Amino acid sequence: MSQFNRRRFLQTTAGVAALSTFGLPAFAQDKQIRHFWWGNPERDKRTFAAIELYNAKTPGTVVSGESLGFADYFTKLTTQIAGGNMPDVIQQGYGVLFEYIANGAVVPLDDYVGNSLDISRIDQSAIDAGTVDGKFYALSIGANSHMAIYNSRLYEEAGIRVGSNFDPYGYTYDDLKRMAVEIKDATGIPGTDDNTADYQNFSDFTVQKGANLYNEDGSYGPTQEIIEEYWSIWAAIREAGGTPPGQESAGLAGVSELSQLGVVTGKSATSFLWSNQLVGAQGLMQDTLGAAMYPNTPDMIPGSVIQPSQFVCLTRDSQDPEAATAYMSAFINDLEMTKVLGLERGIPSNSEVRAALEPDLSPAEAVSVAFFDAIQGKTAPLTAPPPSGSGEVEQTFERVAVSVLLGEKSIPEVAADFLAQANAILRRA
Amino acid sequence: MEKFFRRNFAGYSFLAPWLVGFFLLAIGPILASLYLSFTKYNVVRPPQWIGWDNYTYMVQFDARFWKALQVTFTFVAVSVPAKLVFALGVAMALDKGIRAIGWYRALFYLPSILGGSIAVAILWRQLFNYDGVINSMLRLFGTDGPYWLADPNYSLWTLIVLAVWQFGSPMLIFLAGLRAIPQELYEAAEIDAAGPVRKFFAITVPLLAPVIFFNLVLQMIEAFKSFSGAFIISGGSGAPLDSLLFFTVYLYNEAFSFLRMGYASALAWVLLLIIAGFTAIAFWTSKYWVHYENERG
Numbered sequence: 001m002s003q004f005n006r007r008r009f010l011q012t013t014a015g016v017a018a019l020s021t022f023g024l025p026a027f028a029q030d031k032q033i034r035h036f037w038w039g040n041p042e043r044d045k046r047t048f049a050a051i052e053l054y055n056a057k058t059p060g061t062v063v064s065g066e067s068l069g070f071a072d073y074f075t076k077l078t079t080q081i082a083g084g085n086m087p088d089v090i091q092q093g094y095g096v097l098f099e100y101i102a103n104g105a106v107v108p109l110d111d112y113v114g115n116s117l118d119i120s121r122i123d124q125s126a127i128d129a130g131t132v133d134g135k136f137y138a139l140s141i142g143a144n145s146h147m148a149i150y151n152s153r154l155y156e157e158a159g160i161r162v163g164s165n166f167d168p169y170g171y172t173y174d175d176l177k178r179m180a181v182e183i184k185d186a187t188g189i190p191g192t193d194d195n196t197a198d199y200q201n202f203s204d205f206t207v208q209k210g211a212n213l214y215n216e217d218g219s220y221g222p223t224q225e226i227i228e229e230y231w232s233i234w235a236a237i238r239e240a241g242g243t244p245p246g247q248e249s250a251g252l253a254g255v256s257e258l259s260q261l262g263v264v265t266g267k268s269a270t271s272f273l274w275s276n277q278l279v280g281a282q283g284l285m286q287d288t289l290g291a292a293m294y295p296n297t298p299d300m301i302p303g304s305v306i307q308p309s310q311f312v313c314l315t316r317d318s319q320d321p322e323a324a325t326a327y328m329s330a331f332i333n334d335l336e337m338t339k340v341l342g343l344e345r346g347i348p349s350n351s352e353v354r355a356a357l358e359p360d361l362s363p364a365e366a367v368s369v370a371f372f373d374a375i376q377g378k379t380a381p382l383t384a385p386p387p388s389g390s391g392e393v394e395q396t397f398e399r400v401a402v403s404v405l406l407g408e409k410s411i412p413e414v415a416a417d418f419l420a421q422a423n424a425i426l427r428r429a
Numbered sequence: 430m431e432k433f434f435r436r437n438f439a440g441y442s443f444l445a446p447w448l449v450g451f452f453l454l455a456i457g458p459i460l461a462s463l464y465l466s467f468t469k470y471n472v473v474r475p476p477q478w479i480g481w482d483n484y485t486y487m488v489q490f491d492a493r494f495w496k497a498l499q500v501t502f503t504f505v506a507v508s509v510p511a512k513l514v515f516a517l518g519v520a521m522a523l524d525k526g527i528r529a530i531g532w533y534r535a536l537f538y539l540p541s542i543l544g545g546s547i548a549v550a551i552l553w554r555q556l557f558n559y560d561g562v563i564n565s566m567l568r569l570f571g572t573d574g575p576y577w578l579a580d581p582n583y584s585l586w587t588l589i590v591l592a593v594w595q596f597g598s599p600m601l602i603f604l605a606g607l608r609a610i611p612q613e614l615y616e617a618a619e620i621d622a623a624g625p626v627r628k629f630f631a632i633t634v635p636l637l638a639p640v641i642f643f644n645l646v647l648q649m650i651e652a653f654k655s656f657s658g659a660f661i662i663s664g665g666s667g668a669p670l671d672s673l674l675f676f677t678v679y680l681y682n683e684a685f686s687f688l689r690m691g692y693a694s695a696l697a698w699v700l701l702l703i704i705a706g707f708t709a710i711a712f713w714t715s716k717y718w719v720h721y722e723n724e725r726g
Contacts, residue, residue, distance in 0.1 A: 071665065075685045082472045103473035248559060250669055251579030392687055395666065402669050406580065424490070 030062045031323040034087035037065075037310075038073035040258055040280040043344050050337040054330055061323050070256055080317075081105050088318035089328055092138060092311045094129070098385045101132050106313040108135040112325040118333055126349035129308045129382070137313060139332055142346020144309030145375060146200055147275040148292040149261075154269040155179075155290065158186035168292030169374050173233045176270075176295045180242025183269045192270040193262040194243035196234045197253035197401035199394045201272055204294045204303035205230045207380050218387045220422045227415040231404050235411065244268055246405040253405070254398035259284055275368060276309045276346035282364035289364065291371040293378065302380040306372075309346030343368050393422045466695035471688040483695035494696070496671050497679040503585065504675065505652040508592040513644055516596040520603035521633075534601065541597030549591075550661035554578065557587045578662060581672035588673065591658050599644040606640030607633070638719040646711050653704045656681070676700050 044067045080086045100106045130138030180191025195201040212221040262268030338353045343365040400418045468476035556562045557577035564574035577583045656677040667674030684693035
């Protein structure tokens, strides 16, 4: 056996190092596509299964999936943009997408349409939603709307029945207050989560009052009166005992995890979310969930919109856009893959996929579909995407609303403070 | 030159991994952040030079900047002295020649090893939740605890308790310092009929002053930089009502939530100057209360 001296050691390690550098491309003859999304356990399970299906039927391409919670997703994406190593295919939401398009991080798909990318069966409305300045950027994976979900068992125990004394698609804040107290009296559990710090509900309420969240010149729409009225409505429900205590809700302000929803933790009977989250929330609990629209004022002016839940987009860092768009195409068109994905990301925008899914929907998915059928004609028109700074305004709302929940300051005071901060943010952005 | 290389090549090549890391991962980013602090930079677009604007905006218009300073100063001013007093107390108790002292030392040091971790912050959140362990114990005694984490009057205190709980490393240093105090000084004091309080203030504190000073500076810097506990417990936002808006948490938010990397860099440099300033003050005052054995009186 030859002696293993220092020189010999250096030669060997140098050789190994060289091999590993040159070796990489040899191993990577398959096209590598990275797909990154924000998710929840249910979505991750389905998406990884769909990716496996794709890899099995597409030799020569290897798709790998990466997933994070919503809170961390955009942080990671930002650092990846800075580092120039964004995944090929990323998930985007309706609000933030337009900033990424403006900044050039997301690239147009027009060159691939008709070649690697098939959008022939996608709803025109979905294509329009992903089109900016005549260029097509983003494939909608599903339609979405604001949804109230309720624990049917608790509602029944309180004697609240859909069709007799509860119209899930046309009830008012007063109705909600009455029902919430009835549920509390019958079951001991408060009837609803407290939406004082919930910006989705507040934005719906603004539209219900006939205003817009943002005026055409980009300035902030809600007035002092609207903000005060919104917080007063919820204060009345809270003071009547229809919600968990204010301090409890204060601890949940701005928290977006499904596992923290009142219906999931059992601390209330009604929670509020995006309709595509219903499947994920149902996956976390035993009792059956029902679906309703957000409450409204007696005028019944529609406040919720139907908008694309999420898009898949191609990034400027993609090395192999042909293979990436082929994968994106399969993600929205392939009947086997979309069957695995189901309605978890929203109602699919491909008519053929919708028809194929219909026969074997899970109970929660069936609730989603029924909800979407019922809200047609009861929603507001889709507004222009929010201006930059809107995300910060939303977080500011969630922050200052806590002092309403804790009763630290009067509602008019907090409303004035919020408006001042929102205007400052929009001026700075 | 050639001779220098021949003689030192081996040394520098062994140092190389560290040197490369130091210049690429420390000095480089530090200088870059100094440049970025004078720009408007949102990562996706190239930085744009705006001079002193970030700094003037901070001082003139940014209410959250002042709030973050207030929270951080409160945290430092309360947690550092509390931690040092606690550490010194435990060190003196352990200095009595107890059996199996090694085990106690390890036991008390444990929180310091765990303390900075995410897991402990999450554990802390569970402990102080309204339905958490602390309140369940209070209920056994018939009282109802407050919402420790959701109430801005209490939230910062939970973090101060978390910081004090990590008293292990100053305690070990105090313990070593106590061992170095000559026993005969205490014996002499006892002959002069000095009680324990007198002995503590006349012998222990003055002779321990260098160690106290060392711990003070170290803990102060650490407290100013404290991040993970507040980040996890407040859900990343400084909630409730910005009561946990540590300077570092605010900096993180500006950088990664709102993509104002230039502004965040400016914040980072302000924090650096604050820490440097307070360390300098500590060193300046030290000549009045810290005396080293080998210095000329």
